[in-house]
Amino acid sequence: MLGYHLAKSTNCQESLKVIEADVQHANMLAASIPRNKSGHRLQMKLVHNSLAPLILYLLQWIDCSCTCLLPSYLNLFYIVIYKVNADGRQDASSYGRRATIREFYAIILPYLQRLTELDDGANASNSLELTARKKPDERRKFSDIDFEREDECGICLEPCTKIVLPNCCHSMCINCYRDWNLRSESCPFCRGSIKRVKSGDLWVLTCGSDVVDPKTVTKED
Incomplete structure (x- = not known):
């Protein structure tokens, strides 16, 4: 040497x-x-x-x-x-x-x-370990964001309880539906006809917080 x-x-x-x-x-x-x-x-x-x-x-x-x-x-x-x-x-x-x-x-x-x-x-090993630990947290964070977006109206982007059109299954909040229905007779997303759709025909889309287990329902009753 x-x-x-x-x-x-x-x-x-x-x-x-x-x-x-x-x-x-x-x-x-x-x-x-x-x-x-x-x-x-x-x-x-x-x-x-x-x-x-x-x-x-x-x-x-x-x-x-x-x-x-x-x-x-x-x-x-x-x-x-x-x-x-x-x-x-x-x-x-x-x-x-x-x-x-x-x-x-x-x-x-x-x-x-x-x-x-x-x-x-x-x-380097510690860095890889920290990266591996961060990935589940990041995935969880993105999942939470996705869930929040699912609760948003596709027109006004406000979180709300959405109604679903029975013909094409596109969803929006009730206020946007009423406003759009006054101006047009077609779906704002696919242009499918909603001329014969009445308020009673609309479906209400439930979110995760609206779903409860049978035990909770029994207690409330």
Whole structure:
């Protein structure tokens, strides 16, 4: 893993830039993981000992690739892992733990990537579950709307008890029927003749609230 990340680096400075970029990526992954109740999260930084600047200067001065010196060179650098508060400041009670570059690439970075993948999968699963829960509620809501529309007059769109024409079975409220019957002798929906339809021939369309069970009828009687 370590060799793969640094294979494209031709000198020590480029190797350090690659490691720094990977450390920042690890910090982003750690920040995306849900925090505990205290609000703390882990953060990392690349640290070197006092001899590292001198060796870097020597390698630049002799202008050679550090590939052959990479194992011993990287021992001068390590990763410090510490806790930070919700505001990003280091926790005063937290002492940074040290990890080698090899441990960072072999354990820490893959572990953070795996945790992020698991968290994304859990969020996707929760989202699907919420969507599945919403669907019955939405269906129920649409059903209620449909029931309300069934109680509306097809002409004035007012909720009411509707009468039904015996010839074509189209329905409307009694007020709209009377108004229409004065002006026309045909159904307003299909233009079927209602010339011979009398008030006594009309049917009354019951709604759900008008239907009662036999026990209720017995009690009322």
